[in-house]
Amino acid sequence: MLDIKWIRDNAEALDAALAKRGAEPLAARLIALDEKRRSVVQSLQDMQARRNAASKEIGAAMGKKDMDLAEKLKAEIAHFKDIMPTAEEEERQLTAELTDQLSRIPNIPLEDVPVGKDEHDNVVKRVVGEKPGWNHAAKEHYELGEALGYMDFERAAKLSGSRFTVLTGPLARLERAIGQFMLDLHTSEHGYTEVSSPLMVKDEAMYGTGQLPKFAEDLFKTTDGRWLIPTAEVTLTNLVSGEILDQDKLPLRFTALTPSFRSEAGSAGRDTRGMLRQHQFWKCELVSITDADSAIDEHERMTACAEEVLKRLGLHFRTMTLCTGDMGFGARKTYDLEVWLPGQNTYREISSCSVCGDFQGRRMNARYRGKDGKGTTFVHTLNGSGTAVGRALIAVMENYQNEDGSITVPDVLLPYMGGLKKIEKAA
Incomplete structure (x- = not known):
């Protein structure tokens, strides 16, 4: 605000x-x-x-x-x-x-954010890795998953309707492995504190991070008035709501691996095949609470942490600076990480890292006391995906697919797969 x-x-x-x-x-x-x-x-x-x-x-x-x-x-x-x-x-x-x-007023963009109307005006910041080169045609993730027998959209629809997926066997384990790998990396090497937090929150928490009142239609609400979180950003950021922190204890860095729930109210007809745009998906979230002077450097650091996930998975991606017309409501500047999907022959967003200034701190009434002990200032907040687990699963499946339809497990995930090196068709 x-x-x-x-x-x-x-x-x-x-x-x-x-x-x-x-x-x-x-x-x-x-x-x-x-x-x-x-x-x-x-x-x-x-x-x-x-x-x-x-x-x-x-x-x-x-x-x-x-x-x-x-x-x-x-x-x-x-x-x-x-x-x-x-x-x-x-x-x-x-x-x-x-x-x-x-x-309901969006945040003020930083001066160095490119001015533009939509995603077509975003600017490439850097490109990492190379596209895979094969002699065989690339298949999309849902073609691979259904042929292997471990990805079932019909059963998911029977249970819950459209935009849900049932994974079984080694694909379910691969999804779990990706999430655990991300969480371990961010906690053991990147200095984030792991948090297990609620999946349902009150109005005040959604208001604090900017989901309410403007974006109520994008959310799911329970019968007793709570909201299912669209991202763990809501709970991790609101951990400090109403508090006064000591500046010398900042930054605080939190991470959580949680399900996220989104109604996808404005995406009718988009990405209806496969599991790119789901009502429920796993995500490893990163949140930083900083002072005013550290926020910009923290943004670069957080983005590098998310990029490291894709580097270790051996995935080709590019980092984009979003233009003013494509940024989220609460962001002052955003970097999107777009991973290459050979099956779609295009880049797709897999992480979004934003610096929000004191926009959320003011809504939450979260402040810090300066080192001189005089007066208080609203905290600055940052959030990012480190990364979206479901989209990382899609990227691994499509980039590590073999001509026979099997999927090679990336080396970094082998410790989580119980010795399984290749996912092959169910017998």
Whole structure:
């Protein structure tokens, strides 16, 4: 969430930033609403001050036995008592309306973010590895999985409907191996603390990371009012909500391997074959809580941690700097890692690493106290996939496929596969 004080002082900067994101100008409307709210607040303060003064004047009038003045002052206080509740309710409504409008404004892009409309305007930052070269035609993951007998979409549909998958046998183990490998790498070499956190959260947690109120239709809600997490970013980031941290303890780095749940409300007709776009999928999430000065360097570090996963899996990928029109709601800058999928003959996103500034810290009221011990500042937050497990499984299947349809297990995953080096067709 943006600070209304900042908006009042930087109206043109806000509208320019929104224009970069392809959004309409909002500064004038927000400032007018805030002025109305502040006017009501000032009126309430004036009435309260006058009521307090009148109360004291009654005592003085009574002391002088000026009963007419005392009664007049009592009538004045009674009048304030009658009209102040209306003004207080107006102030509550205006504050709620302003807060709601502020909560729907996307974050301000950093100056070095390329300006653009959509994914076609993203910029290649670096390319790692090479595309595999084969003499045989590449198959897509669902062709391989179904032919092997370990990937079943019909049974998944019978259980849950579309956009679900049932994996069995060695493919189920391969998916588990990929997730465990990611978690072990980030905790043992990259300095992240493993967290096992809830999969259901309250409204406040979704609001804190920016999923609510704007993106409610993208989420699943339980019958008792909780939300299924669309990413462990929600729980990991909200671990510090409402807290004041010591700056010398930052950065905090958390990781979790969890299921994620997304309604995919806006993706009708997209990626309907296979398991690229699912309602439920595993993801290894990375979250950092930092101070203002460290956030940009932490963004580069986090992205490198996610890249290392793909390097060790031996996958060809490219790192993209997202343009202003393709960035997420809460991001100031985002790098997407796009892995090469030979079966599709294209790159697909497998990780997204974003620096959010104090956008989420302000929504969560999470702060840190400076080393001088004076005052507090909102924390800066970062999040990234380290990486999406289901898409990593797809990438491994398609990049390690053999001409006979079998799949060679990458060396780095062998310790997790119980000695299995190749996944072959079920007998």
